[in-house]
Amino acid sequence: MERDYDVVVIGTGVAGSDIAWHCRKTGMEVAIVDSREYGGTCALRGCVPKRVLAGAAEVVSRVRDQQGNGIRGAVAIDWPQLVAFERTFTDPIPRRKEEGFRGAGIHTYHGVARFAGPDRVAVGDDTLVARYIVVAAGARARPIGVPGEDLMTSSDDFFYLEALPERIVFVGGGYISFEFAHVAAAAGSAVTILQRSGRVLSGFDPDIVDRLLLASVEAGIDVQMNMPLVSVERGAAALRVRAGKSGEEKTFGADMVVHGAGRVSAVGELDPAAGNVETDRRGIVVDDRLRSVSNPAVYVAGDANPRSPQLTPVAVADAHIVVDNILGGDARVADYTVVPSAVFTNPPIASVGLTEEKAKERGISYIANAGDLSGRFTNRGVGQKHAGYKLLVDEDSRRVLGAHLIGPHVEEVINIFALAIKHGLTVDDLTLDAIPWAYPSNTYDIIHMVHPLVRK
Template sequence: MALCSNRSLIMEREYDLVVIGTGVAGSDVAWHCRKAGMRVAIVDSGDYGGTCGLRGCVPKKVLAGAAELVSRVRGQQGNGIRGAVSIDWPELVAFERTFTDPIPRRKEEGFRGAGIHTYHGVARFAGPDRVAVGGDMLIARYIVVAAGAHARALGVPGEDLMTSSDDFFSLPALPERIVFIGGGYISFEFAHVAAAAGSAVTILQRSGRVLSGFDPDIVDRLLLASVEAGIDVQMNMPLVSIERDGSGLRVRAGRKGEEKTFGADMAVHGAGRVSALEGLDLAAGGVETDRRGIAVNEYLQSVSNPAVYVVGDANAKSPQLTPVAVMDAHIVVDNILGGDGRVADYSVVPSAVFTNPPIASVGLTEEKAKEKGIPYVANAGDLSGRFTNRSIGQKHAGYKILVDEDSRRILGAHLIGPHVEEVINIFALAIKHGLTVDDLTLDAIPWAYPSNTYDIIHMVHPLARK
């Protein structure tokens, strides 16, 4: 116990490891290191559980599942299905909360049961090996920053009037008119949910391209589906300002001299997220930053303080995806426990957008293949007429597959349609293990039929050896 300058008592506690953040990445690091016998403490300024469990993947999939069901039923009208179907928003949110509400208590009880010391409060560095949390000073051999991410500041008048994507999950009622700021996956996923629930929805994208990390041809197909779902997607509409207008909002956007005003009952921030590093006082810990966040090496270790590692969304160099956060955690655990020098590799990361229908991607786009100078062959096509899609009334289904011209190995896969979030994992395995198009044909694997995975043979057949 030490006496600090303001005469209050500071309790010093020593650990092998202190983890800042209780999401999937921080939790995994804490549990694995504790299992290895280390003395571990974990800190969070909010409810235990992190983004994925409380305000990300878990509640999102509940909402998206309801929207998918409504979309499916409406798409099958006239094909043997009759009767109106709708979303009861308060009831849906109550169902969603049966997943999220138990998480904080369950998480903390799990930590304590494992012998991990839990702290609540804002963590800040107080030295290269010290983290202050309220009246406690935690001294550790290793410190892992797993503090997650939050919506980035936009720097426009009235941005405080926006609703965060976090708060969207707990809305007591869904407004009639919603404007989503930004054309990324958060806006598109929520827009499809809101449209299925009956809201008039607009997406404002600052540039001429939405979902920029995905293949543009696949995105164009999704845009058609979005328009049919009643979603108004406005390109080249950077946000200018938001103002109150009676009980609603006036959202102004557009290029200078060409601004438009959109009336809304709610404006939702979906314009990107950044690592949540404010308040950590990184300088006090000797932790250098660059324009993206904490500067880390290939081992996910601070370049300036080797005792500090960064994982999950707090690591701005990695894709902000839950499976990547878990992979980051395993890399850091191996490097802390074994000193193996395990390197982070984000070259094969499948991703999906849970719209109606969903889209999914892995590997290189044509744009990236050209940048790298890789000779490739692309095969694209429509799958809406396939039995698997036509039987459920899905009109928007297709693919684009990229293959190395010389080795015939799969370079990239880009899909739209039912269950593509599952099918894309097959292509991820193929890319990771260097499989060729011939390895995915019916001659090589008798895929289960009927299934969306079976449709792979139609995607690769034109590229396979005759």
């Protein structure tokens, strides 16, 4: 059956949902489609369940860190009970999402969406004709292309394991592997991370990452560098993982091997060529207004946008830009210059703005100030040995260029620095004379971070 719409949205995550809702509120005829259960990555296979698991791991780590400081006795994670609790957040979402769409008059479709022309999307036996088509299809695990890849467990499935295996190998040294590794280690599993290169968490400041590596080792996580995956094999009682450079390969035993080696835009199954939609190896090629460069009827938002940092707040921002451009004639452009990010390990790390590496590449004259905050009572009081920072400021203007943090609550503190960078604040604007930060708090520690950089 063929049906006409103003907007067809592919994907029901935060980006797709926002676009569908806002366009429908203006009176447009809107349809939305998903090949999986409604809700998208963040709500079902990302941020929401991750925060539940990471919260449990944080409790275990806090108790461990406080042993001998007035706390005694051990705590343990009851994995089946934890996953059952996690499901109280995720299980209601698909039905609630779909009922909400239908209640608003948005037509819902289930199945794989494929372009059937520049202005057409086929879903099973239905053909949806639209003035605008928005691809918000999210991302999927990046194919690794090694023998035994099918024996690996996806990061999506890790959230819903009925039992946690004794030995887990995580392939890839990005934030997915590190966050899950800290959860699994806190729950009592023996954990190994295999990273193909000599550097993990490559988007973060290497000095901050080195401090996280020390904390990871103390948590019982074995991080193996320069270990590209060669194969995964099924043994008599367990899996065998072969990794390493040619002639230097090692074998690791595991009860489970988890794919944490990155994600790519999920646009291949859309048959973009049939819609005159140009792609590259990262996804659909878009302009700075998030519009396909080859088909003006197509917009891209969220993880399906190859230019995106693939973070939930960015997906929401993308959605607002797409809606405004559909309604207002392509007036808004995407800007990813100030995007704070965090890794929910124990302790967490967070970053925003330029790293030293990026500043040097751009020829920017900067001053870097790094320091240790483990002796501050805000951190020592909770037994946290791994706390510190690195700030980058412009040498002439003293404007904040970058901030890189490790320690308790840095996922919150980093937002202060994001605002500072976005609005061109100097280190003088962050002093006690400028703002009497709430005390005692980890945010107040900003005073100690900026003090050496303030002009006397």
